[in-house]
Structures are given as structure tokens and as C-alpha cells.
Amino acid sequence: MNIFVCIKQVPDTEASLSVEGGRKVRESGLKWVISPYDEYALEAAIQLKEKTAGSTVTAITVGPARADGVLRTALAMGATAAVHVETDSELDHHAIAACLAAAVRSCGEPDIILAGKQAIDVDAGVLPLFLAQVMDLPAASGVIAMEVTDGLAKVEREIEGGARERIEMALPCVIGATKGLNTPRYPSLMGIMKAKKVEVKKFTPAELNVESLEPALLLESLSVPEEKAPGRVIEGEPADAVRELVRLLRDEAKVL
Amino acid sequence: MDYLLTDEQKMLRDMAAKFTANEITPVAAEMEKAGRFPHDILKKAGELGLMGITLPEEYGGGGMDSVGYMLAMEEIGKGLASLVLIMSTHISLAAGSIHKFGTDEQKQKYLPDLCSGKKVGSFSLTEAGAGSDAAGLKTRAERRGDTYLINGTKQFCTLDPDCDNVIILFALTEPELKTKGISAFIIDKSMPGWRVGKKEHKLGIRTATTSELIFEDCEVPAANLLGEENQGFKYAMIALDSGRIGIATQALAVAKASIEAATEYAKNREQFGKPIAALQAIQWMIADMNTEYDASWLLTYRAALMKDQGLRFSREAAMAKLKASETASFCADAAIQIHGGYGYTEDFPVERYYRDARITRIYEGTSEIQRLVIALNSMK
Incomplete structure (x- = not known):
């Protein structure tokens, strides 16, 4: 199988973020990781490769030079090839999807494309579906269980109210992975040393003919949310406390 | 200090940090209190290549440099310091000595199992009367044809008898030469005549269990002499x-x-x-x-x-x-x-x-x- 997995480099989930110049996250001193949902996609891709002899897993990312790090990690975990669409511009999701689609096509016909259902930096949650749209493929996002057999992907996706939707799609298709799909493996030391020797294929958006795309979305400004006031505990007997709570909600918060 | 490090070193460090956060930190306090040897953690560490970080890839090692080793050990030690004692003894003192001084046969026999974590390495130099001063060593190794006969008691050896142990043992082949008469041997579980004695109750690093080692007419094949005689x-x-x-x-x-x-x-x-x-x-x-x-x-x-x-x-x-x-x-x-x-x-x-x-x-x-x-x- 020709398996592709789209991954994004994001700040570590524990990093404390600040804004620089009103439009950018300050990058100095930040630790970068693979977006956690993309790790589920990557693990699913590697498991699929291990089940089907002769398969390849190509990891693709769009981002600046530093994003090479996530491709090395993907290779160390078990991806067999890597493609880096290198750009310092802030692309919107349409342009990113176009870059990814072109990068996939440059490597041949895909059997399946996986990605995280969303990246934990901007949390747009649109990429798997945009990519499917650009490539004219069926897609399911929020996938928590999947099985690929006989040219079909049978997946379960999480929907509202804790329910699950079962979908069958013909390959090739696009899958947006969510937490619970699997437990991503650690990159092994042997994998890390092997990853060092793999040559990452590099493109610019211009080389993929996607630079001329008009942005559909412009980022105007970025700000850190105001700190929430700490919660208040109302002490006393339950009956009195409830009375006090109702009074506060009516007189102070004015929500009643 | 990331600017001093290579990409591979950083990746190894990050992997060790993740491994520590998920597999070690949650159980560290409880394991340390119980003084239980970390068999499960070592097994998982072996699968990731962490038991043979610096050893050559041809023996199943990671082929990583010492800086990478230092970074990985530091991350692991932040979760549980005992593990660094066990792993550093295993990698640097035991596997490292076999790699540096051993014969091809010894390397083939021991290094792949040490790198995978199937065997766990120990190092036994100290004795009751020989701490900082190795000249006080008393354990004897007498040549008898194709074997050495070992007798004596070693102190403070970091090991657990439930492991498939490989011990680098130091004993006197020429007692009158003092430190110039010490030889090194590779001891494993197939050799009868050695056992674990009193287990120490320690102030800290309790997960890395420490015991006496007792040798009573322990027969070690001459093929298990490490390097040259009297160079131990x-x-x-x-x-x-x-x-x-x-x-x-x-x-x-x-x-x-x-x-x-x-x-x-x-x-x-x-x-x-x-x-x-x-x-x-x-x-x-x-x-x-x-x-x-x-x-x-x-x-x-x-x-x-x-x-x-x-x-x-x-x-x-x-x-x-x-x-x-x-x-x-x-x-x-x-x-x-x-x-x-x-x-x-x-x-x-x-x-x-x-x-x-x-x-x-x-x-x-x-x-x-x-x-x-x-x-x-x-x-x-």
C-alpha cells in the first residue's frame, strides 16, 4: 500500500505561549513537537504498513525549515520516506491542503492518506476534509477506530453525545485521526539512527504550483486570552449557600 | 543548551523524556518505596534501544555517542535515579568492558543480549576490605586447566538475581602482585558456585537493589577471562x-x-x-x-x-x-x-x-x- 500521513509541527503542549508583534507566536525558546492528533494518524499509518507487506509510509509536512524535526521523528517511528514543503509564509488551510495534495501526487497514487483531525495550535479542524476536497476523495474525520481490507476502509467516527458513526469508504480515502485510535509508539534509538540516513524530499509551494492561490482567510491579529478570575466558593449550610448563589447570580452576575 | 546538540541527540533525549513521563514517573515513588527491581521498565527500555545506547549497531546497540547517552540517562534519572545506576552499570561498566576488552567470541555471546536488555549487566569490584583501595582485594581466582576456580565474597553489587545476569568480576590471579595481580572475568548464570548474599537496606536508590555476591568454588571457563590475565x-x-x-x-x-x-x-x-x-x-x-x-x-x-x-x-x-x-x-x-x-x-x-x-x-x-x-x- 502507498500510505501517506500529513503531520504538523506545533509548540509543545506544555509550552507557555506569548504573542510577538500582534500576529505571531513568539518562537524563541519554544519546544516543537508533532501535533498529538497527527501522532495517532502516524501510528495508524505505521500499523497499516506493518500489516501489509511491501507498503510504504510517506510523512509530509508543510512549514518552515525547523519543521524538518517532525519528519525525522516520523521516520524514527517507522515512516519510510518524508516530504517537506518548505515555506516561511503563513498559508491558509486551502493552500496547505493544495500543497499536501501536490506533494502526495509527486510521490505517486495514494491508497490512503491519514492526518490528525486537527492540529493543536490553531485547532481549525478542517484539513482532512479540505485535502479530500482538493483531491476529490472520500473522507472521514474524528476517526477512533479503523480497519482496512479489500480496498475498503471501515471506520468509526466520534459524533455528538458520545455516539459513534460507522462509515465504509472505498480506497483511496482521507482519514482524520482522533485520540483513542491507538497508542503512538516511541521512536526507537535504532529508528533515530536510521532516520538520520534518509533523505527528505523538499519542495517549495512554487515548485508545486500552489503559490499563486489567493488566500481565502487572513489572520488579522493574535492575542493571549485574559486570565479568568478564580472561582468562588460559597461556604455555609447547603440551603443558605444556594440562596446566596442565586442572589449572586441575579444581582452580581445578572444571569438570572 | 540545545544549540550544543545534534538532531539525533535531541531526538534521543526527547524520546527518553517521553518514555520517562509515561512509563517511569507515574510508578517511581511507589517502586522506590518498595525497593523493587524495575524488570518491566528495563524490558521496555531494551525494546527502544536504551539498554545499548552507545554500543555498535552490529551487536544490536544504538551506535549513539556519549553525549546522547548522557542526555538520555539524565531524562530517565529525573523520573527515577535508581535506573541510571542500573543502566549506567549495564551499559558503561558491563557491556562497555566486554566491548572494549573482550574477544570476538565474548562479544558475539554477550553483547546482543545485553543490548536488547535480555541480559542485565553488573560490575563487581568492591569487597568488605577493598573500597577506595583495590589493593585490599581478597577474592581469589586460581587457574585449574581450562577453568578458574573462584572463591571470595564481593560487596555492594548492583544486581537482581531474577535477571539473566552478566557480571564483570574482579579477582586476584596473582595475590602477591596486589593490584597488578587482579584479573577480570565474565560471570553468567550458567556457572555454578556463585550466589547472591545479604541484600543491603539503603538510604536511597532502593530500586537498584544492592547485594553481596558469594563465590564458593565457582568454576569459570578460561574462555571467560576478560582481556589479559593480571590486567583487571x-x-x-x-x-x-x-x-x-x-x-x-x-x-x-x-x-x-x-x-x-x-x-x-x-x-x-x-x-x-x-x-x-x-x-x-x-x-x-x-x-x-x-x-x-x-x-x-x-x-x-x-x-x-x-x-x-x-x-x-x-x-x-x-x-x-x-x-x-x-x-x-x-x-x-x-x-x-x-x-x-x-x-x-x-x-x-x-x-x-x-x-x-x-x-x-x-x-x-x-x-x-x-x-x-x-x-x-x-x-x-
């Missing part, structure tokens, strides 16, 4: 140079864990109407802890880098071990001070760091022996 003391000293980078790293891990715990606590603990981190008295402690740590880290990094470049590093490894171990004690002590009364309880990890820090000034050469090594090497 030299081999031990060479192995310990590398071992000291491991112990310096263990000390760095304890220091760093102490700094992280104390910083976190100081930011959240309020007294006098504000977090204590806003008080200069606390800030000075945090400043000193960080400065001592960075100095120790750089000394250890230098020793590891010199080793990777094939330079002599005895003096530098001794400096790293001396400084880092004293820093660990300093930082753990300050971390308890910052925690106040809570730091003295088992509800916070700093009391464990305090106990774990103490041994790093003693084993693989006391601070006094490190100063001796530094002085002698500085006056050459």
Missing part, C-alpha cells in the same frame, strides 16, 4: 572513567528534578500574601541551584564530548562526577528548604531526591578519590 585493575579504572560520566549524569538528573520541583512549588505556594517565588530569599536559592546545575552539566558534557572525540578524559570525568554529585546534594537540600515542612514528607518527591543525591558523592569513587584523580592528572 587497569580495565576497571578505564571502565570507571566512563562510569563516572554515568554517575555525573545521575547526579545531574537529581539536581534538575530538585530544581523543577522547587521552582514549581515556589510559584504556587503562597505566604505573606504572595507566591514565595516572589521573595528574594527564594530567588537566590533558585539562582544558585540553576548556576551550579549549569556548571555541572557543562563539565559533564565536556567529559562526554572528549570521550566521543577519543581524547583522554579521566581528569574531566572525575571533575564532572565530583561537581555534579556535590551539586545534586546542594540542589536537593535547597529544594527541601524551599518546600519547608512539606519537603520533609513523602507527599513530595524532594525527600527522595535528597536521599538519592547522597550516594552520588560516594560510589564509583568518593569525592575524595575524584579529587585525587584530578590532582594527579593535573600535576603530570
